[in-house]
Amino acid sequence: MNDARYPWLVAVPRLPGASELFGLTQQEGAQVWAEIQALGALVGDLPRVDKVNIGALGNIVRQLHIHVVGRYEGDPAWPGPVWGHSPPSPYHDTAAMTLIDRVATLGKSL
Numbered sequence: 289m290n291d292a293r294y295p296w297l298v299a300v301p302r303l304p305g306a307s308e309l310f311g312l313t314q315q316e317g318a319q320v321w322a323e324i325q326a327l328g329a330l331v332g333d334l335p336r337v338d339k340v341n342i343g344a345l346g347n348i349v350r351q352l353h354i355h356v357v358g359r360y361e362g363d364p365a366w367p368g369p370v371w372g373h374s375p376p377s378p379y380h381d382t383a384a385m386t387l388i389d390r391v392a393t394l395g396k397s398l
Contacts, residue, residue: 291376
C-alpha cells in the first residue's frame with residue numbers, strides 16, 4: 289500500500305479463484321503461511337516497527353489477499369486500525385523502490 293506512515297504490504301497468493309484461507313489445500317496453505325511469515329519478518333525488521341498486524345480481509349475485493357502492516361506506538365492511527373483512518377501519505381519514489389526491492393529479493397528465496 290502506498291502509505292509511508294505504515295509499512296504495509298498486500299500479499300496476493302498466485303492461486304486462481306482463491307478467496308478464503310480455509311479453502312486452500314494443506315500444501316497451498318503451508319506455502320501461503322511461509323510467505324506471510326517471511327513478509328512479517330521483513331516488515332518487523334524495519335525501523336520503528338513495534339508490532340506487525342496480519343489480516344486476510346476481503347469484503348470489497350474477494351480475491352484472497354493478506355495485509356501485513358507494520359505498526360509503531362504513536363503512529364497516526366495508534367492504537368486503532370489503519371483502514372479508513374485518514375488519507376494516505378504516499379512514499380517518495382526512492383523509499384518505495386527500496387521497499388519493493390527488499391520484497392522482490394525475499395520473493396526470489398521463497
